[in-house]
Structures are given as structure tokens and as C-alpha cells.
Amino acid sequence: MADFFAAHRETLDRALQAVSVRDYWSPYPEVPSGKVYGETAKADGEAAFKAALDSKFDLHQPTDGRWIGSEISPYGFALGTTYPAADVEQLIEASEAARPAWAAAPVETRIGVALEVLQRLNKRSFEIANAVMHTSGQAFLMAFQAGGAHAQDRGLEAVAYAYEELRKIPGAVLWEKPQGKNPPLQLDKTFRIVPRGVALVIGCSTFPTWNSYPGFFASLVTGNSVIVKPHPGAVLPLALTVRIARKVLSEAGFDPNVVLLAVDTADAPIAQTLALRPEVGIIDYTGGPAFGGWLEEQARGKQLFTEQAGVNSVVVESTDNFKGLCGNLAFSLSLYSGQMCTAPQDIFVPAEGIETDQGHKSFDEVCDGLSLALEKLLGDPDRAAAVLGAIQNEATLQRIEDSKGFGTVVRASAQVAHPQFEKARMATPLLLKVEAAASEAYAEECFGPIAFVVATPDAEAGLTRAAALAKTKGAITAGVHSTDETFLAKAEQAFAEAGVSLSENLTGQILVNQSAAFSDYHVSGANPAGNACLTDAAFVANRFRVVAVRRPHAA
């Protein structure tokens, strides 16, 4: 058996350093280049993806014999891939049976398996990128980065954090308490790391890998058995992941059922049944607040980690780079058609306008600037396709339609044509302007390419409103533009109190949407947008427990 831990030790050590220093680092190249991944990698990945279409995706895991699957590419075709279905009882039973040996394995063995899985996922990045693209609707480059390398980064980050916690627990200790002139009291103590049980990972349709990997790997290496329940619209990326994990587990001598795929359909969902099983000790959930709220209420006593929804804001007070501001915000609104939990929705601008390097800009001129920047970014169809990707869910198109009346249309959403996939479901951002006091629509999450420029009496009022929204509705990101350090300090304080990280004066290539593994704490866990951070110590430390055995030391 290969010593996976030794093979990846250097990567792990570097990851441990990275999460501590939190500067830039990534072991998984984000450039889909043949020079990095091999000259045939792109073609191989595409071929592998195509081979999975219209066929049975076997996982050699317990099944009730049904083959189910209903994925539709947002680019306009049915995947036709089916997966082995199983009833919940079968899955739980297999997961329970597989866990003891896994839980009893040395920490380093489990960590090694996880690192090997990550490495193999990395090698398959092109295949996974195709799978992510044609389930989430992300454009290929984004699918390669967010669904491939960056998701792997997030997985490795979780492994590093977990290892940091696990290695703190000593194995055997001689406890020796002095008794004055008498001999000391002596106990031999051994500490055993015990898992919580079955860990359930509930994936989402927009970032099936990125959002699932932290919980998946954190639960896995802490000794739990894991059942992955993908969104029925985005199964393939996680099915590939599960298949690779099962392969590595087998090679390492473990029951591959330590990792299982629980596939379902929108008509017959099984997440609730799984979540309420007493064997399930941990749930990682990414998705809407309706099911998230249900879990919070019903899954009491389980470790629940959620990333739900929020209303992200950008507050504009002034800028020394108006063009950069507009261009950067246009990109933030357009990237993956705003289907990111980090995309801004509300842009607060003083009703009287702002001071810029181009002189005073009225509120309407700011709106026009944004509109023009969107036009410039999305005018070219190739570029538009590469930025926007496709709309994952039909309901999002309807939401755009339904939102038109929520304000005055600054720029209408247009259904653009994809140069390669003519049936792709695409839409440019709908940009509305509203007065803060006259509307409440902007105060609710409008998921997708829908954004509001919100007029407030002054910049401070915008800041107050944005921070209040973050605190009450949740927010994962916040942005501010100001040349005034005093205003920036106020914004830092206000958003810190609302539990949201802040990006200041982004006018270049970095977007408020972007969250870098090993450096940015994704989600604070301190407002309703989610109860946990991906990833920090709190995200991993409660996925296992410690029980001890102590006995008198034999003289």
C-alpha cells in the first residue's frame, strides 16, 4: 500500500503554513494549460465527460437497482447520465458498517487518503470542469477554476485545519501527580479520537464542488463516514468526486462505503430523511434558506454547518477611479450571471451623487457609468459568454422577469446568444435604480443577475442601511468605495459589527466576489448568511470528539 501521507507531506506542511500566514498560496494550478496538466488533458477531460453522457455512472455502491438522473445542462442539453439509486436505509447501513475501521485508522492514514483524493481530483480537473460547466452553467474557465483548482484548494484547506486539530490530541500520557513525601499518583491515559457518525454533505447546484469539498474533507479526515447528497441538478461533479474517493479508499484497504453518493431527483428528494437519521451526526449544507431553516429547526443535536443566502452590498461614497469602479462592479454583477453567494446585489449611492477623479457624478451619472461598463463588458458575444456563463435554473430567468417592476430599469436584462451552444440559457444583468426609502424589494435576496442602485440621502445612510441588511438578512461580502479614510474606517467598523468582510476600492482585477483559499475566511458565521466559516478551526474542531481511557500505572 502506498504511503499517501508521506507522498503528500510537503503539500500538507505548506498548507498548514498557508492557513497560519494567510498570504497567497495554491498547490493546484488554476490555468487550464496543457503545459501544466499535460497536452492531452483538455481533450481527455472533454472525452471523459462525453463518455459519461447518456450512460450509467457506476459507483459499485449499494443500490436498490434503480438508475436515476435528470441533469440538464444550462447550455441546452440533457446529460442523460444515470446513477445507482439506493434507499436511505441501505446507505446508512453501509456507511455505518464502513466507519469503524476508518475511525480506528491512524490520523495520518486518513489525512493521506484525503490528500491523495485531492491530487487525483486535480489531475481530473478538465473532466470535472466540464461536469461543473454543464450542471452549474459556469463558463468553462470559471468551472475549471472555481469547480476544479479552487475547490481543491478549499478541500486541502479543510484537511490542513483538521490535521492541525487532530494532531493536538496526544495518544498516550503518563499522568503523575506529586503527593509530597509520598510516591506520586500515577495514571496511564490514552486519548482516542471518535467521529460523530455519518456526515451528510448536501451540495448546491451552482458550486457543487467548491461549496461541498470543505465539509466533505473535514468530516472525512476526522473519522466520520460521509454520504454526499448532491443537488439533483448537479450530480456529476460530486459523483466523479465520490468515485475517486472510493477508489483511493479501496486502494488504502478501506471499505469504499466510507464515502457514498446519495442521488435523488427533484420529485423524490431524500435530504430530509437522511438529515433526520439518528446515525447522522454532522450536516454540511449549502443552499436556500427555506431548507436551511428547516435543518436548523429539525436537526437539533447534530453539528450543522450552513451557507445560505444574503444580500450583499457595495457602498459608494467617492472614488479616485470612476472608470475602474464601474468596470469592476460591472464584472462583479456579470460574472456567472450573479449566481454567486458573493455577488453584490445592492449598490448604495448618495442621491446627490459622488466626487470622482472625473469630477462630480450625479446619481444618474453613476447609473449610466455602470450601464456603460456592462455594455462594454458584455457587448462582444464571445466575451459575454465567457463572463456570464449560463443560467443554472429556469426559475432565475423568471425572477429577472418578475423583478423588472421593482424599480426604474437602468439596463434591461437581455437574452444573449452563446456562440457555441445555441440553446444555452443566458441573460445579462438587470440593473434597477430605486430610492432607499421607497422600496423594500432590494432588501430581499434576488438571486441571479439582478442588481439595484439604491439612492440614499448620503453615503452614511447607505452604509447604515447596507450594514443593517447584512446583519438582519445576512451577507457574505461587502464592498465600499471611498477616498476618505474616515469613511473607510466607519465602514470597517459597521461591517465588522454586521459580521461581514469588506473589500475596499476594488477597481482592478480583483472582484468583491472572489474568495481565496488559505487567505480569505469565506462566510463569517456571524450573520444569517451562514453559521460557519469555510474554513477555520471552528469548522473542523467539533467534527470529532475525544474519549480517554485511564488506569493506574503499573509500577
Next chain:
Amino acid sequence: MADFFAAHRETLDRALQAVSVRDYWSPYPEVPSGKVYGETAKADGEAAFKAALDSKFDLHQPTDGRWIGSEISPYGFALGTTYPAADVEQLIEASEAARPAWAAAPVETRIGVALEVLQRLNKRSFEIANAVMHTSGQAFLMAFQAGGAHAQDRGLEAVAYAYEELRKIPGAVLWEKPQGKNPPLQLDKTFRIVPRGVALVIGCSTFPTWNSYPGFFASLVTGNSVIVKPHPGAVLPLALTVRIARKVLSEAGFDPNVVLLAVDTADAPIAQTLALRPEVGIIDYTGGPAFGGWLEEQARGKQLFTEQAGVNSVVVESTDNFKGLCGNLAFSLSLYSGQMCTAPQDIFVPAEGIETDQGHKSFDEVCDGLSLALEKLLGDPDRAAAVLGAIQNEATLQRIEDSKGFGTVVRASAQVAHPQFEKARMATPLLLKVEAAASEAYAEECFGPIAFVVATPDAEAGLTRAAALAKTKGAITAGVHSTDETFLAKAEQAFAEAGVSLSENLTGQILVNQSAAFSDYHVSGANPAGNACLTDAAFVANRFRVVAVRRPHAA
């Protein structure tokens, strides 16, 4: 202003080492000796305690003008101490107002304040011991140790764990992402530790300090403001603690309302109102499962740490020291009249008896051995008083009475006289024998000096039953006696799966009840006896969150 952090740095460093190595260590001497604490310390402590009787205990904190207090010493007199009452609104308002400056203080400043508080608590150990004795009913030596030195140890342990987590978070970082031949992308990032809000500590009547200090200190040093809500029957130990903390906070330049006492009475409890306030982000609770269950249901979205109840078992398979076994168990059952969350309740013995160094002992002979050992331990009134202490709650006496019919009485509970306090509420353990299958009474917690010797078909059946009880009803401790390593290994596995630590073959001075700071993880958090461990990384890491600010690096 004194540099408290520098003054206590050495203690902190040693505590950090101790929680990592988990061998024996304590900075606070557990011997109530004049040589250690000063020749007048005993008299001074008693005098200070007496001065607090029948008088107003001022805390100089917000109050509505009422003075309330209803503590009755289990040794037979009313304390007569009253405390400034406040309505919940006042407390929350003061706590909220005090927090920002505390949260903004450097980590080391907060840690330094906590360490200074602990040191001053230690110096006041005699006074606190008297207060703990005359509220909990613990005998003086135990009150000095568990309520003084050991509670301080647990507080320091929490401070050390919190510091370990807090110091992981970097302050300012330059994030620099290479861009091939182009200049790197550069962001300045600063990470800010933000507290959860108001932390509520709900104390219990039996271990007012020991069980409250971990949550109190963990919440405090992570930047939260803390409201301490003692059990109305055990206010004084925590009032003393709060007064000392307020004094140190003031000296360090902070608003003393960072720490507040919320005193109430059994007739007009305020814990529910406090717990549901939206400003409260953290709740530490020790007490019964009724209120614990209510908190789990109602306090959703808050960080809740509980230690509730359970059914602790000892499984007897065989022994090479029958006398030691009986003596050790008799002590475990008698110490503080079984009013410990760690005291065993059920002793599982095979119906056909056990093999011992004294030859075969029948089930009844094992019962007799325990009974004799109790007689020997408690026959002398002075010794009985020192071991048993007093019964904290009248209801416990009633429970002994009500439990008599739950089995065959092996040894009746007797109301013994205290040599010093003639009105002391005292009772020796009630020891019952039952057949495992014929009774269910032993499967529920019978808090106080009530224990069952449970006959099972064989030792394995006892182990299975004990582990099942731990898993379903909760358990904080477990014990096993066996000369068979195979049986011990089975017990280790069974109790590990039930999430409870195991003590093997204790026949000397160490009791299953005892839990040593810096070494034993108290409560696993893995069964219904409590959802958290005192103390580990998970106990502290989620009491604060991190939010970042990032902006383009100025060239």
C-alpha cells in the same frame, strides 16, 4: 496600568504546554495550607465570608434598586446576603455598551485581565471555599479544591485554549498573487476578531465556580461581554468572582460592565428572558435537562454549550483487589453525597458473581462488600462529614425517600449528624440491588446519594447495558473492573462508541468522579450528558468570528 499579560506570561505558557501534553499540572495549590496561602489566609477567608452574611453585597453595577437574595446554607442557616437586582433590559444595555472597547482591545490585553482575575481568585480561595461550602453543601476541603484551585485550573485551561485559537489569526497580511510576466496582484488584508455579543453563563447550585469558569473565561477573553446568572441557591461564589473581575477590568481601564451579575430568585427567574435576547450570542449552561432541552429548542442560532445529566455506570467483571474495589467505589458513591455529574449511579455485576483475589464472590457478596466499605468510610462522624458534605437541595432528600422502593435495599440511607453544624442536611448513600431486566428505575438519573447494584446475566451484558445507557441517557464517566485485557479492550471500544471516557481498575486514591484540568477532557460532547467538552478547541473556537478588510496594496 499594570501589564497583566507580561506578569502572567509564564503561567500562560506553561498552561499552553499542559493542554498540549496533558500530563499533570496545576498552578493553583489545592492544599488549604497557611504555608502556601499565608498564615492568616484561613481566618481572613472565614472572616470575609462572615462579613458577607446578612448584608448587602455591592457590585456597583446597574440596578433597579431592589436587593434580593435567598441563599440557605445546606449546613443549616440563611446566608442573608442580598445582591443588587436589575431588570434584563438594564443588564443587556450595560453589557452592550461595555463591549466595543473590550472587543477592540488587543488579545493580549484581554488575556492578561483574565489571568489577573484568576490570580486574585486564587488568593481569595479560602473566602470562595466558604462561599462554595455554604451554597453547594460541599465539605470545606472539597469546596476549597473543587470550588477554588480546581475551578481556577479550569478557568486557566479555557484561557489557554482561547489564546491558542486567537493567536492563530494574523493581524495584517500582504496577499500577493503571481501573474506570470505581469506584476503580481496585491491586496492588503487585515483580520479582525469579532465577538459573538453578550455571553450568558448560567451557573448550577452544586459546582457554582468549577462549572462556570470555563465558559466565563472563554467568552470573556474572546471579546464578548459576559452576564453571569448564578443559580439562586448559589450566588455568592459567583458574585465574588464577578466583583473581582469588575475590579480588574476597571484597573485595566475598561468599563466594569463587561462582566455583570444577573441575580434572580426561584420565584422570579430571568434565565429564559436573558437567553432569548437577540444580543445574547453565547450561552453556557450547567444544570438539569429540562431547562437544557428548552435552551436547545428555543435558543437556536446561538452558540450553546451544555452540561446536563446522565447515568454513569461502573461495570464489574473481575478484580485482583476486591477490598480496593469496594473501598474506591464506596468513596465514589459517598463523595459530596453523590451530587456530582461524575458520580457513578449504576454498578453492573454479573448475577453469578465475580472472580477476585479473595476467590469467587457471589453477587450478594459484592453488594455486602460495598456495604461494608460504606460503613467503614462513613462510620466515623467526622470523616463522614468530611466526605459527604451536605445535601444541596431539599428535593434530593425526598428523592432518596422516593427511591427506596426501586429495588432491594442493600444499605439504607441514614441522616447523620454533622459534628459542627447541627442543622446540616446530610444523608449517607442509599444502595439498592436490582435485576437488570426487572427494573427500569436505574436507567434514569437519580441525582444524589442513590446507587444501584445491577445484576446482569454476565459481565458482557452489563457492559452492553451500561454503554447503551451512556449513549441514550448520557454519561460523563464510566468505570470498569477486570483482570482480563480482552474484556477491558471491549469496554474501551463500547464506551468510546458511547462517547464516554473510561476509568479502569481504580482501587486506590483516584476516583472515577475526579476530572483533572489540563489532562482529562471533562464531558465528551458526544452523548446526551452535554454537547461540549470542558475544555477543548471546539469549546472556544466558535466564541469569536473573524472578519477581514482587504484593499489594493498601494504601490
